[in-house]
Amino acid sequence: MAGRDLRALFSSNDRGLDADEAFTNRQLQWQAVTDALTAHQQHTSGPDFDVEDLESGRRNVLVFHGVGGIGKSTLSRKIEAALAHAEHRPPQWGAPAWPAERLLPVRIDLARSAGADFEQIVLCLRLAVASLGRPMPAFDLVLRRYWEHNHPGEPLDEYVRRGGLLSRFTNAVALPQQIQSALADAAQALALPGTVGGALSQLTGSLVTALRERRQAVRALAGCSRLADLLEADPDLDTLSFAAHLLAWDLAQLPADKAVLPVILFDTWEDTGDRTHRDLERLLQRIVWLMPNALFIISGRNRLQWADPALGGQLDWTGPNAWPDLAAPAPAAAMAHRRGARQILIGDFSAQDCEDHLARRLSRGGQPLIGADLRAVITARSHGLPLALDLAVMRFLEIRRSGRRPEPDDFGDFPALIARTLADLTPDERHVLRSVSLLDAFSVPLATQAAGLAHEAAALRLSERPFIREIPTALWPFHLHQVVRSAIRHAADHTDDRWSEQDWRRAAERALAALGQEWSTGARRDRALLIGCLRQGLALAADFRLELDWLTEAAFTYVGDSVWEPLAPPERPGSAGGLVSASDALVELLSALTRRQHEHRSRTADRLTAVIDSGLLPQELHQMALYYRAKALRDIGQSTESRRGYQQVADGGGRLAPAARRGLAQAARLAGDFPTAFAAAQTLGWEGRHQRVLGDLWWVQGEPARAAAAYLAGRTEAEQHATSGEAAHNQALRALAVAFLDPGQADDELDLAQQLLAGLDLRATGINAAIGALIRDAGNPALGDRVRTLRTEIDIAGLTSSAPTLELALAFHQAVLDDQDGLAATIDRLREQTRGGDYTYYTDIASFMAGLPLPADHTPPRWLDGDQATRARWRALVTARRDLLHTGR
Known part of the structure; x- marks a missing residue:
């Protein structure tokens, strides 16, 4: 239905203007239903579908979720009516791809007020099927x-x-x-x-x-x-x-001319329980899983969490493999209109609904008065907020009255939206609202601290307002509607209690301090909180050029675990895109460290050089940039420059000095000076990751068992210090060492490495694990494709330092097979890769593996107990693998 928009009608002298209050009737949500029905019908009619299959993931769920009172129940009732009777379908809703008589819709309201228990729910399903007369x-x-x-x-x-x-x-x-x-x-x-x-x-x-x-x-x-x-x-x-x-099985036995597609609509899902008590939800989930030939349309206030593996034990089937369509949450702005989505937010208008609303709101002679290009701009900037659309329509008429043609730039932030938003708020609520507009997300305590108030009442009241969105499971559950936030931050504020520039700066300082206090003294000081505080804190510090304060300590905590979650700091203004403040430099430093897992290491080195040359960072953070540039230079084969950087950090005596001394010890190892590296390892301690350095030394001596023991000790230390990235490093290297000795045990070690790497962004460590898998499989055919894939990955990442290790793994494989031609080619590649001086001893090891002599003019490395003992150990590893393959074990 559409009524007359009298306000718009009385804003123009144009008697030909038609001003209607356009009704938006959820066409895209209906499209999601018909898409889901089509996909479901195709799946269930396919030759591979088996109604008794209890293991395959389920794709028979469509979810509509949103805040209370947004119209979910109305939509659910309308869908049931439209499926049951074509005459009840709104004219804008297209017809399904098959007749209504082949559908069997039944809607069940799970609201507590409806008094439904599980027994009645099951009876409802059977009563609906009774209409088939069988x-x-x-x-x-x-x-x-x-x-x-x-x-x-x-x-x-x-x-x-x-x-x-x-x-x-x-x-x-x-x-x-x-x-x-x-x-x-x-x-x-x-x-x-x-x-x-x-x-x-x-x-x-x-x-x-x-x-x-x-x-x-x-x-x-x-x-x-x-x-x-x-x-x-x-x-x-x-x-x-x-x-x-059994009901699903019975329905599957119906003759083809009597077959129906059950569509079961569960409404008011939030009344099935809470996130602690899921007894009824567990029973209902069984129905959904055990009836794969039925499509379930579920509506409630929250997204279904079934794809979360953490719910294992509370529900029978959980995780993304069980519910692939429910797994990945999309941004809220996209959920309402993304085709193929199976969890759809009901709330703000979708892009198409906004377009329809604007096209029908103002017209002349049946044609939209607002042009298509302008409608697209307004739609994008409204983020689906109906109030923003209304204000855009009134601004369009206001500009039109002036005789000027409305342009896209006229429809940015609306000052009137601030006044409308603040109109019925108390002074304290207005103060909190402006304060939280500085934050991407917030909790009631965080909002109270950012506002500098002594009591939480104002923040609590504000959290209940319709322009505050809530995601209960998020780190901070509340966030402002994007249009409201943008207007408050950027639109001209003409209210009586508007803030000055100094007011905004003081609020930013309070918000940054509140984030720092939450991270340092909060009840849950975990990795997720650190990342959340860093993301918001970096943005505040860069926007307002604030002192780094707690961000320095947080940055060291962030890098200390080597997890590298994306911080995604926004681009910051500067001199011709350069760095102009310490906060800008810190943002760029952490961004470069995060992105190095996805960029060529030469790009990382260049970005860190720019940070170092800016001279904006305090000494501690300056050394962080120096240290990680030295690591990047090592990875791309610039050993001399890398050692110079490590030495500079070690001489500085800061908190990264032990790590830099480890880098120097590793540099000695790469140069083949094993006694120096071994002596240095004794002085490193946990801070210098001494066990990992020892493990790196032992396996190249042909003693993988000692190396594996050292890596295990390193992993244990890392776990004791709750350093998951270091634990994953050690485990991947332990798997590589064990792979030389025992392929069977290597399977378990590699599995554990993959478990520890899950959720971490450690590209080089993942490559080490992949090389370990090649060593485990040495002597078996068809390794060529895997080697080529790894070479490509190493080249793309710029991890030059990993290339010789890959070739050494290939040499072990070829020595086991006694592939002399292949081995000669591999040794040639190793000589080419190690011409700079690092890893030259890998050619010695490859020759030891195959029992080949070294050239007369060859300069050997300084083995820990001589080249003959080392040669014998490497040759023994090859012959042991041959024996293992010959015995079929």
């Missing part, structure tokens, strides 16, 4: 047994007629008749006299026996492989929930 024999047998046990002497039809959730089903009388028919058919097949009263237990026992023995008499039910198990189970709610599988 018994559901497998399900009906279990339902009758359940009913007799839990409602002795109470006729099912009388129970249904008493009212409540079940009273709307007009075919209630048909259900007992269909159940009786199913029982009679089973009794006749078994040659039993009856199916009522005491004979029910006899029927059940006889039927179970016949099913177990696969008798020909019950061949109609014998195809339902789990019927006997459910007939033998205790007739309780658990059994009733699993009986949904």
